Amino acid sequence: MEMYENILETLGNTPLVKLGRFHSGPATLAGKVEYFNPGGSVKDRIGIAMIEDAEKAGLLKPGGTIVEPTSGNTGVGLAMAANLRGYRLICACPDKIPKEKVALLEAMGATVLPCPTNVEADDPRSYYKVAERIRDEEGAFLPNQYRNQGNPEAHYRTTGPEIWRQTDGKVTHWVVGVGTGGTISGVAKYLKERNPRVHVAGVDTVGSIYAYYHEHRELPPAEQIHQYLIDGIGEDFMPSTVWWDYIDEIVTIDDKTAYRATLELARRESVFTGSSGGAAAAGARQVAQRLGADGLVVTLFPDSGERYLSKLNKDWMGEKGLLD
Numbered sequence: 001m002e003m004y005e006n007i008l009e010t011l012g013n014t015p016l017v018k019l020g021r022f023h024s025g026p027a028t029l030a031g032k033v034e035y036f037n038p039g040g041s042v043k044d045r046i047g048i049a050m051i052e053d054a055e056k057a058g059l060l061k062p063g064g065t066i067v068e069p070t071s072g073n074t075g076v077g078l079a080m081a082a083n084l085r086g087y088r089l090i091c092a093c094p095d096k097i098p099k100e101k102v103a104l105l106e107a108m109g110a111t112v113l114p115c116p117t118n119v120e121a122d123d124p125r126s127y128y129k130v131a132e133r134i135r136d137e138e139g140a141f142l143p144n145q146y147r148n149q150g151n152p153e154a155h156y157r158t159t160g161p162e163i164w165r166q167t168d169g170k171v172t173h174w175v176v177g178v179g180t181g182g183t184i185s186g187v188a189k190y191l192k193e194r195n196p197r198v199h200v201a202g203v204d205t206v207g208s209i210y211a212y213y214h215e216h217r218e219l220p221p222a223e224q225i226h227q228y229l230i231d232g233i234g235e236d237f238m239p240s241t242v243w244w245d246y247i248d249e250i251v252t253i254d255d256k257t258a259y260r261a262t263l264e265l266a267r268r269e270s271v272f273t274g275s276s277g278g279a280a281a282a283g284a285r286q287v288a289q290r291l292g293a294d295g296l297v298v299t300l301f302p303d304s305g306e307r308y309l310s311k312l313n314k315d316w317m318g319e320k321g322l323l324d
């Protein structure tokens with residue numbers, strides 16, 4: 001019989017799709033479409049990986065509680081694994097996440113705690129600190145995708161080899177958004193081990209720290225760190241899941257460029273991804289434009305635009321000045 005034991009067995013091996021309308025030559029641009037994963041995002045890969053690591057390390061006992069600070073997708077990945085393995089999940093979320101994501105987490109059985117976004121990461125009200133308090137008060141397991149090396153390692157084990165195989169080892173550039181840095185880092189390590197000439201560029205937002213850090217090896221002055229409208233990438237602190245040794249360049253993309261690229265991908269390629277996918281594509285296209293015919297640039301679309309329909313519409317984008 002052709003039947004999976006459970007939905008998580010369908011994880012990974014997502015399609016790599018050429019983006020010949022979004023970027024027309026001479027270099028080739030292709031995107032790995034992660035909304036084909038069973039929970040609809042790239043984070044399904046790390047949810048199960050971090051839970052399995054914790055089980056092996058004895059950090060998670062049968063019937064235990066998991067708490068995670070997450071903007072949503074990691075919560076869904078964790079919820080899938082938690083449901084199948086009998087754990088309870090609490091997600092501390094920034095309050096700017098779209099209501100679709102809250103509904104999705106709750107539908108999956110998770111408890112959602114919205115936390116203010118306009119406070120410092122070390123403020124007790126921040127979603128990071130709220131998750132730590134629940135860990136301490138309830139003895140819950142906190143996977144912490146910002147520190148858990150199982151996050152980049154999951155991409156080293158799965159996403160990286162998939163890209164190498166799907167391009168017959170011909171990938172020349174890996175260009176992708178940086179949130180926790182798990183995706184860029186694990187894939188970059190794998191690809192550079194296979195071919196040290198693979199160039200790795202991270203895509204950052206205006207208002208985040210990564211571009212400045214890459215240039216100066218220190219965090220930017222506080223006044224340069226501010227909020228932005230792209231979901232899921234950029235940070236205001238340095239996670240230890242960013243493996244800087246494997247990152248050659250950071251490309252900065254502003255909100256308008258990212259949202260416009262998101263709609264352009266939907267309308268020209270029929271690939272409907274979230275704004276972090278739009279930002280990644282815009283950054284990858286900038287890199288591809290510098291290259292000749294043997295350039296093969298791979299980017300990645302972390303999730304679907306359907307997760308953000310309350311933002312990806314004329315009214316919201318118009319109100320935020322993202323349209324002409």
Ligand SMILES: Cc1ncc(COP(=O)(O)O)c(C=O)c1O
Pocket residue numbers: 071073074177178179180181182183184231232233274276277302303
């Ligand atoms: C929508 C979205 N895009 C991109 C990312 C970035 O991926 P990573 O955390 O692996 O850098 C995330 C996760 O943080 C995300 O939720």
